[in-house]
Amino acid sequence: MKKAGIIMIIGSLLLLGLFKFPLWNIMLGAPQYPDPMGMNIHITGIEGVHEFDIQNIDGLNHYIGMKKIPKPEEMWEFEVFPKVVGGMAVLGVIIGLLGIFKKLSYKWFLGWLILMTVLGVMGMYDFNLWLTDYGTDLDPNAIMKMTHPDGTPMTYKPPLFGHQKMLNFDVDSYPHTGAYMLFVGMLLTFIAFFVGKKEWKTNN
Template sequence: MKKASLIMIIGSLLLLGLFKFPLWHIQLEAPQYPDPLGMHIFIEGIQGEEEFDIQNIDGLNHYIGMRTIPKPEEMWEFEVFPLVIIAMVVLGVLIGILGFIGKVGYNWFLGWFVLMSVLGVLGMYDFNAWLTDYGSNLDPNAIMKLTHPDGTPMTYSPPLLGHEKMLNFDVTSLPHTGAWMMFVGMSLTVVAFFVGRRKREKRA
């Protein structure tokens, strides 16, 4: 169990990468912008990929009635998500330590993974709901009011994952370094479960 417990601890600690690296990245490409505009989404806020990207995106959004990119204090998620990640890291390390000294079994490793997976799905659902609201709740007094052929107003929700065409912009939304570190960390906790189980089966 000691090897499995060490893997569990390492996997849990990899989540700390979310405090250093972006969780997600959204890029906007258009002919009038030789250098694409980009947003890095961290668990503590949103930053432009380049210095003036957020300012330029807000300027474009203004014309079609979209709100400005929210600041950290304007979204409760940027206060809650860091606390959730810290709690899961502490819990994962604690489980690993207890496993190392033989106080808990390998099933706890899988339990941590399941809990983290549920929290991750809820986070993705919340992120997608925000994107949908951000792109559809438009200012009725916007300078540009574009509609579909049937007369319904256009919406401009960026994709949660993948590519989408929005007016003359190609918008791509993909996981970034923080998300991949989280994925690897969570995968390691599953590895820890199977290593612990195999060790137990050999003793039986």
């Protein structure tokens, strides 16, 4: 399963792009901000798209009672996610190498993909929980208390995916380069499974 193993290794190594490129991006634009502010979410922390974006977003959030954007040491995810991604990349390379030397079945490629999919879904679920807490757990003593027409407090949860209007801000939340590399890597491991299946049947 030489071809399948090589494809598996390439797909697994693409996960390492998450250590360099952002996984997700959230942008906030408004008429008074001709240059939108934004956050790039990495597996190791959150960075501003521009130099003072985090500071400016925290400043705006203060008025409506939102928490400050967390530092890496304030969220366990930023310690665990790099270990998970690194571990899955190493595991994928090992499986690919063993596949090249015919030490295991092509089914291991699918097993790796299923495990990576489960971990990815859990990661997105956790990310959405954080967005919900970030946008709904507001300081009751905030300077501005915005309410809906029915009198209920307004929340400011950014969308997990897509566009949303929040007060006078347009908020866009979409995958970034790291997420696309992850997707391509997982797609390659899916291809490796079928290539491996074909090679396995040919040689047995």
